[in-house]
Amino acid sequence: MSTAPACPVCAMENTYQDGDNYVCPDCAHEWPVAGTPQADEEGGEAVIRDSNGTILADGDSVILIKDLKVKGSSLVLKKGTKVKSIRLVGGDHDVDCKIDGVSMSLKSEFLKKA
Numbered sequence: 846m847s848t849a850p851a852c853p854v855c856a857m858e859n860t861y862q863d864g865d866n867y868v869c870p871d872c873a874h875e876w877p878v879a880g881t882p883q884a885d886e887e888g889g890e891a892v893i894r895d896s897n898g899t900i901l902a903d904g905d906s907v908i909l910i911k912d913l914k915v916k917g918s919s920l921v922l923k924k925g926t927k928v929k930s931i932r933l934v935g936g937d938h939d940v941d942c943k944i945d946g947v948s949m950s951l952k953s954e955f956l957k958k959a
Contacts, residue, residue: 879954893939899958901940905931906959913955922949927959 849860852869853876860867866875893901896910906929913922922944928951932941938950 891935893933893953895957896954897957901931901933901953901956901958903932907931907940907942907956908959909951910955910957913951915949928956 849862849867851858852860852867852872852874854874855869855872857869857871859871860869862868862878863875865878867878868875895901895907901907906927909922909924909926909928912924914920915922926944928942928944930942933939934941934950937952939953940951940956942949942951
């Protein structure tokens with residue numbers, strides 16, 4: 846019996862693990878094993894964690910752990926930038942925030958709780 850989760854794109858359950866990724870043979874979607882949401886023991890909801898494994902919540906302040914290029918522009922978010930009042934959302938980019946007045950969506954794997 847496979848312990849791989851169902852595909853988030855087509856919801857088929859015949860997925861398999863290939864190295865550090867899960868693969869869906871039906872729609873050819875691949876996603877990282879480490880990026881799968883983990884269920885909270887009490888509520889059963891998905892828990893969003895930072896790069897160190899600390900649980901994040903709405904309103905937290907976080908710090909970028911590496912330089913991030915902003916897609917579609919020449920802007921680079923520098924390592925060590927502090928972001929206040931984050932908002933957690935579902936999806937691939939699970940943190941919404943404002944940096945210098947510009948709305949951004951970031952992945953929690955590039956953040957650490959301040």
